[in-house]
Amino acid sequence: MIKQFLLCLAVAIAPMVAAAHSKSEATTPADGATVTEVSELSMRFDDPMRIISVTLTATDDDIEIERETGMEPTTEFRAVPLEELAPGSYRFDWRGMASDGHPMQGSFSFTVAE
Amino acid sequence: MTGLAPIDGLAALAIVAKAVGYGAALLAMGGVLFSFVFAKRAEASVLRLARQLAVGAALVGLAVLAGRFGIRAARISGMGFEGATDPMMLGFVWESPLGTAAIWRGFGELAILTVVVPRIGQWIALVGSLAVAISFAQVGHALGDPRLVLAVLIVLHLLTAALWVGALLPLRRAALTPSGVDVLHHFGNVAAFGVAALILAGTALAWLLSGSLTALFGTAYGVGLLLKVAIVAVLLGFAAFNKVRLVPAMRAEKPGATHALRRSISVEMLAVVLILLATATITSVTTPPVSL
Numbered sequence: 251m252i253k254q255f256l257l258c259l260a261v262a263i264a265p266m267v268a269a270a271h272s273k274s275e276a277t278t279p280a281d282g283a284t285v286t287e288v289s290e291l292s293m294r295f296d297d298p299m300r301i302i303s304v305t306l307t308a309t310d311d312d313i314e315i316e317r318e319t320g321m322e323p324t325t326e327f328r329a330v331p332l333e334e335l336a337p338g339s340y341r342f343d344w345r346g347m348a349s350d351g352h353p354m355q356g357s358f359s360f361t362v363a364e
Numbered sequence: 365m366t367g368l369a370p371i372d373g374l375a376a377l378a379i380v381a382k383a384v385g386y387g388a389a390l391l392a393m394g395g396v397l398f399s400f401v402f403a404k405r406a407e408a409s410v411l412r413l414a415r416q417l418a419v420g421a422a423l424v425g426l427a428v429l430a431g432r433f434g435i436r437a438a439r440i441s442g443m444g445f446e447g448a449t450d451p452m453m454l455g456f457v458w459e460s461p462l463g464t465a466a467i468w469r470g471f472g473e474l475a476i477l478t479v480v481v482p483r484i485g486q487w488i489a490l491v492g493s494l495a496v497a498i499s500f501a502q503v504g505h506a507l508g509d510p511r512l513v514l515a516v517l518i519v520l521h522l523l524t525a526a527l528w529v530g531a532l533l534p535l536r537r538a539a540l541t542p543s544g545v546d547v548l549h550h551f552g553n554v555a556a557f558g559v560a561a562l563i564l565a566g567t568a569l570a571w572l573l574s575g576s577l578t579a580l581f582g583t584a585y586g587v588g589l590l591l592k593v594a595i596v597a598v599l600l601g602f603a604a605f606n607k608v609r610l611v612p613a614m615r616a617e618k619p620g621a622t623h624a625l626r627r628s629i630s631v632e633m634l635a636v637v638l639i640l641l642a643t644a645t646i647t648s649v650t651t652p653p654v655s656l
Contacts, residue, residue: 303441347440
């Protein structure tokens with residue numbers, strides 16, 4: 251009886267279940283975009299994300315970037331490249347932890363054109 | 365496949381550690397539950413085995429818990445294994461829900477160690493088992509809404525699974541004792557209700573986290589879950605065969621029945637290992653459809 255009640259309750263409120271961690275984020279530059287200059291790198295999350303490590307890689311080497319956002323959980327992460335990005339392909343990788351404790355990682359790529 | 369995170373070496377290690385942690389928690393809780401449910405029916409040697417199993421599993425569980433902190437720290441750090449001992453990364457893990465769950469699980473597994481103390485120790489261990497079950501409601505997608513319903517369902521799912529998993533080795537031993545048939549028969553009756561609760565709770569959880577039946581076929585979470593359910597179905601088949609055929613055959617003292625039952629229980633144990641690995645994989649690298 252209790253079990254049946256629980257099941258009914260569970261089924262009835264199923265649509266109310268919310269996301270437990272952040273979904274795919276909007277980025278600047280957008281993933282796959284071709285841009286002429288990159289003044290900042292940013293990502294938005296719909297739920298606070300603790301971004302722990304970030305790397306920006308050109309075709310063959312790492313580009314130095316400076317974080318404007320610290321390690322606290324955030325819905326908007328920003329960083330700036332320390333040098334002007336030469337034309338070429340770039341890939342931004344990040345790792346971190348969602349608010350529910352899940353380790354998370356992601357990346358986006360873009361191309362800088364002349 | 366949607367909702368599947370990349371699986372690198374550290375993620376694979378995290379999955380194995382989690383599966384071992386699941387197994388330890390279930391055996392620790394289940395050993396305690398078995399010694400309660402069968403206190404009057406089983407032989408002293410069988411009850412002793414159940415308690416020893418609970419203590420051994422609780423110790424393994426505590427060690428794995430510590431190890432998983434390091435693995436989680438390494439995974440979030442992006443530094444590889446060096447991150448496992450980084451104080452800042454460990455601090456982040458401690459602040460996360462894994463820290464809260466670790467307090468519940470650590471307290472529970474320590475309390476289960478008292479199962480070897482007569483009377484009061486047994487009750488402390490029972491409270492410990494409940495704490496271990498509650499620890500699973502403190503992490504991951506169990507934290508979504510409706511939180512209380514998810515928590516009750518997961519605790520029920522864990523306790524009933526523990527009753528079954530923790531009983532396998534003691535039952536395998538009991539089959540060799542004079543009172544074995546009675547214990548096995550009684551377990552069959554208790555398990556029939558337990559398994560019903562286990563499946564109801566599991567189905568309700570899957571429904572809450574999937575949102576729809578179609579989500580089961582197009583997502584990594586769904587495919588993993590279907591695989592788990594398939595193994596559970598095989599396990600149920602063996603359990604039903606034991607209850608309906610082998611235990612009555614033992615009662616009728618048919619030759620070879622005891623041997624067949626013990627072998628069948630061994631196969632059940634193998635199925636449990638596969639189920640735990642499947643569960644650890646689902647909960648580590650896939651995202652429930654409702655969160656996609």
